[in-house]
Amino acid sequence: MKNTIAERIADFLKNYPPFNLLTKKELKSISEEVEVLYLEKGKFIFNAESKPLAHFYIVNKGAVKLTMQEEEKQNIIDICDEGDIFGLRPLMVKENYILNAETNEESILYGIPLHVFKPLSEKNKNVKNYLITSFASNIKDTSIVEGRGNISSYIKKETNNDLFNLQNAKFTKKPITCEATTTVKEIAICMRDQQIGAMVVAKNKKPIGIITSKDLRNKVATGDFKIESKAQEIMSSPVITSTEEITIPEAHIAMLKHSASHICITKDGTPKSKLIGILSLHDLIVSLGNNPSVLIKEINRAKKSKHLRTIREKVDLLLKTYLEQELPFPHILNIISEINTVIISRSIELCLKKMDSPPPVKFTWLALGSQGRKEQLLMSDQDNALIFEDVPKTKFQETQEYFISLSIKVVKYLNTIGYEYCPADMMASNPKWCTSLTEWKKQFDDWIINPDGAGTLLSSIFFDYEYIYGEKDLTDKLGRSLFKTINEHKYFLSKLGKDVIDKPSPVGFFRQFIVETNGDHQEAFNIKIRALMPLIDAARILILSHNLKNSNNTLNRYKKLAELEPQNEDLYNSCARAFRTLLKFKTEQGILNNDSGKLINLESLSKTEKLKLKRAFKPIKEIQELLIIRFNLKQMM
Amino acid sequence: MKFPFFNFNKTQAPEFWKRYSEHFKSKEQRTIKETRFIVFDTETTGFDFKEDRILCIGATAIKDNKILIKDGLEVYLHQSVFKADTVKIHGILKSEKVKKVEEIEALIQFLDYIKDSVLVAHHAGFDIGIINRALKRHNLGKLKNDVLDTGILFKRSKHIVNIIDPNKKYTLDEIAQELKITPKDRHTAAGDAFITGLAFLKILPKLNKDGNMKYKDLFINPLNY
Numbered sequence: 001m002k003n004t005i006a007e008r009i010a011d012f013l014k015n016y017p018p019f020n021l022l023t024k025k026e027l028k029s030i031s032e033e034v035e036v037l038y039l040e041k042g043k044f045i046f047n048a049e050s051k052p053l054a055h056f057y058i059v060n061k062g063a064v065k066l067t068m069q070e071e072e073k074q075n076i077i078d079i080c081d082e083g084d085i086f087g088l089r090p091l092m093v094k095e096n097y098i099l100n101a102e103t104n105e106e107s108i109l110y111g112i113p114l115h116v117f118k119p120l121s122e123k124n125k126n127v128k129n130y131l132i133t134s135f136a137s138n139i140k141d142t143s144i145v146e147g148r149g150n151i152s153s154y155i156k157k158e159t160n161n162d163l164f165n166l167q168n169a170k171f172t173k174k175p176i177t178c179e180a181t182t183t184v185k186e187i188a189i190c191m192r193d194q195q196i197g198a199m200v201v202a203k204n205k206k207p208i209g210i211i212t213s214k215d216l217r218n219k220v221a222t223g224d225f226k227i228e229s230k231a232q233e234i235m236s237s238p239v240i241t242s243t244e245e246i247t248i249p250e251a252h253i254a255m256l257k258h259s260a261s262h263i264c265i266t267k268d269g270t271p272k273s274k275l276i277g278i279l280s281l282h283d284l285i286v287s288l289g290n291n292p293s294v295l296i297k298e299i300n301r302a303k304k305s306k307h308l309r310t311i312r313e314k315v316d317l318l319l320k321t322y323l324e325q326e327l328p329f330p331h332i333l334n335i336i337s338e339i340n341t342v343i344i345s346r347s348i349e350l351c352l353k354k355m356d357s358p359p360p361v362k363f364t365w366l367a368l369g370s371q372g373r374k375e376q377l378l379m380s381d382q383d384n385a386l387i388f389e390d391v392p393k394t395k396f397q398e399t400q401e402y403f404i405s406l407s408i409k410v411v412k413y414l415n416t417i418g419y420e421y422c423p424a425d426m427m428a429s430n431p432k433w434c435t436s437l438t439e440w441k442k443q444f445d446d447w448i449i450n451p452d453g454a455g456t457l458l459s460s461i462f463f464d465y466e467y468i469y470g471e472k473d474l475t476d477k478l479g480r481s482l483f484k485t486i487n488e489h490k491y492f493l494s495k496l497g498k499d500v501i502d503k504p505s506p507v508g509f510f511r512q513f514i515v516e517t518n519g520d521h522q523e524a525f526n527i528k529i530r531a532l533m534p535l536i537d538a539a540r541i542l543i544l545s546h547n548l549k550n551s552n553n554t555l556n557r558y559k560k561l562a563e564l565e566p567q568n569e570d571l572y573n574s575c576a577r578a579f580r581t582l583l584k585f586k587t588e589q590g591i592l593n594n595d596s597g598k599l600i601n602l603e604s605l606s607k608t609e610k611l612k613l614k615r616a617f618k619p620i621k622e623i624q625e626l627l628i629i630r631f632n633l634k635q636m637m
Numbered sequence: 638m639k640f641p642f643f644n645f646n647k648t649q650a651p652e653f654w655k656r657y658s659e660h661f662k663s664k665e666q667r668t669i670k671e672t673r674f675i676v677f678d679t680e681t682t683g684f685d686f687k688e689d690r691i692l693c694i695g696a697t698a699i700k701d702n703k704i705l706i707k708d709g710l711e712v713y714l715h716q717s718v719f720k721a722d723t724v725k726i727h728g729i730l731k732s733e734k735v736k737k738v739e740e741i742e743a744l745i746q747f748l749d750y751i752k753d754s755v756l757v758a759h760h761a762g763f764d765i766g767i768i769n770r771a772l773k774r775h776n777l778g779k780l781k782n783d784v785l786d787t788g789i790l791f792k793r794s795k796h797i798v799n800i801i802d803p804n805k806k807y808t809l810d811e812i813a814q815e816l817k818i819t820p821k822d823r824h825t826a827a828g829d830a831f832i833t834g835l836a837f838l839k840i841l842p843k844l845n846k847d848g849n850m851k852y853k854d855l856f857i858n859p860l861n862y
Contacts, residue, residue, distance in 0.1 A: 036704035
């Protein structure tokens with residue numbers, strides 16, 4: 001019988017794990033057995049302690065919250081929305097439910113009978129693996145409490161993971177080997193020609209010993225053995241072995257323990273199996289070399305843009321490792337921004353050397369926008385500016401020309417390294433943004449006193465300036481002037497506030513997309529404009545209203561605001577958390593797609609990711625409301 | 638083609654009709670929870686009871702607030718009447734490749750399937766009417782089932798002040814929109830039956846706010862729509 005409805009159910013299921021792992025036939029057999037439930041908000045599907053039902057559920061529409069009763073509190077463990085399954089584990093293990101499942105809004109659920117699903121899940125290896133991993137990873141810390149706009153339950157507890165804990169040591173595959181009867185001379189020649197520090201002595205592809213440069217030095221060069229001696233006479237044996245899963249610290253410890261410089265990697269980790277590689281102390285050092293302090297040293301030693309480019313690429317790798325290891329996000333931000341700053345300073349230094357003469361007066365190089373806020377993780381555009389000391393009118397043009405030609409060099413240099421040109425030409429090579437302190441003050445004043453559309457946009461970029469190189473005093477002077485004018489023109493902050501609240505809340509927008517995943521609205525979601533910018537802008541305005549300039553970073557700004565306004569501490573903290581989540585998200589997306597990450601393809605997101613995003617949007621609305629009251633924006637609306 | 642039972646009377650009633658009628662002998666009190674509802678829809682060649690024919694019947698069962706996909710029916714009919722102008726609505730071509738059965742076979746399947754369940758359809762009058770007409774063509778009696786119309790139920794679920802025009806007939810699309818049901822597979826009998834089923838599930842709790850609704854309360858029609 002043709003079954004249109006079952007086909008429709010299958011159409012839905014096939015988008016979500018584990019059903020996406022089923023064959024068409026398997027999916028059909030499940031779809032034909034589905035029960036469709038509609039529940040109003042606040043209805044229970046099952047309660048903790050109750051016996052498992054015959055079905056588990058997938059949310060077709062709406063959302064279901066899973067809660068756990070802990071003493072007086074109802075702790076939300078998870079919120080399942082479209083495509084999430086729940087209530088499966090107790091059925092599989094025949095245990096009573098641990099959680100309560102209650103509809104968080106009106107919902108349509110598909111009930112899938114275990115008796116149909118279970119045999120399939122056992123037969124289909126992919127499904128089985130999926131379930132094992134998801135059950136294993138779903139054991140959540142039940143102490144996590146969700147507060148208002150709190151997204152902390154989705155940020156894994158910040159563990160003090162040693163940076164290298166999870167990283168497997170990189171080793172040399174297919175090492176060169178010799179026989180037990182090979183002569184020392186042949187071995188030495190081979191080691192020289194191949195530029196290797198050690199050779200494994202193998203028998204039937206299994207490692208029986210190892211000869212290192214040290215052996216040649218201590219045993220042969222001393223005259224104890226002749227160069228015609230056989231490998232087996234001088235080799236160190238037995239060898240230290242491991243499987244290829246060895247991590248860097250493990251390898252390090254093994255080497256220290258056996259005072260060995262090499263570990264043989266074998267198939268099963270014992271000397272009795274096939275040799276597949278060799279791991280040297282040198283390999284370890286190279287792996288360790290991918291750390292910030294080593295990178296910064298390298299940057300300061302770099303002489304060519306090519307070197308800096310390689311280093312910058314390593315930074316991306318480092319960032320990836322950090323994210324994978326779930327290091328505390330503010331730390332990642334700090335480290336990466338610091339490295340960026342050093343790269344730029346070094347570039348300016350190198351460009352200054354290329355100039356025919358030293359700078360005529362003192363100057364300072366500023367980073368703007370995200371780099372200025374120290375929030376630039378991935379390579380994005382360069383936004384920068386240059387201030388030079390005031391000079392007599394007659395000297396102005398000449399001085400400006402000097403700094404422009406310097407800036408052109410720097411900007412080009414940075415581009416070679418990998419920082420794209422700013423499409424809006426907000427770079428120090430533009431005469432408008434390469435000028436004297438007095439001119440800068442005038443420009444800033446103009447934006448504040450006459451805020452028009454372009455002015456507020458520019459000011460939002462330029463006011464997040466950060467000193468990078470040169471004379472710090474110039475930036476401080478500019479800062480003082482900035483606040484003086486702002487204090488005299490309070491209207492300006494209201495104008496900025498208005499811009500923030502004019503940005504539509506991403507929540508509704510986003511929801512709409514979720515519903516219409518099957519439609520034509522497969523446009524990308526701009527996480528930068530819709531979600532990050534309102535938080536960044538709000539933080540800037542509020543911090544400016546407190547006459548503070550020295551904290552540029554959005555996270556620091558919210559932290560500072562929480563200190564200054566204890567009554568709004570909760571809100572500011574949730575803004576900081578949301579910001580952290582969103583920026584991290586953007587960064588991860590960027591790494592995934594090899595771009596800045598600001599455009600997110602909603603289709604590619606998992607349900608958890610979508611939900612994580614949605615929750616991070618909550619504080620945006622709240623902070624917008626705070627701005628409305630604080631700056632009296634109602635009347636401007 | 639003539640069947641011996643065309644001269645219909647009670648003693649000569651065909652086996653399937655007897656089976657069907659048998660279900661209605663019980664006079665047991667029904668509860669909403671335990672009642673099996675059959676939500677169904679027909680695709681036809683048009684809206685004229687006399688001339689037009691059923692092309693497809695799609696149905697799904699609801700019990701205890703759940704649509705049971707397994708307990709469904711989707712049957713396509715051979716018909717000699719074919720109207721090109723309604724093809725664009727139902728999309729069923731004359732020589733469609735789906736398996737088709739004769740009208741009488743479809744009716745037998747339908748009766749065996751619905752038993753004494755409550756029939757639910759959107760603008761049920763039409764669907765019931767066209768099936769009764771088909772039954773009549775085969776010298777059979779009318780459907781004996783209790784019938785609910787989601788069009789009427791929907792109006793009952795709306796607060797009286799929100800009803801601007803009590804005579805308004807809500808289309809399936811309109812109620813789907815108001816109830817936030819994504820219309821999909823519209824104008825296939827099974828697809829419409831499913832949408833009607835979802836609408837029915839969504840309307841019921843609105844009618845049963847205090848949770849005390851009895852089976853017979855389903856059939857009251859206070860405003861006489």
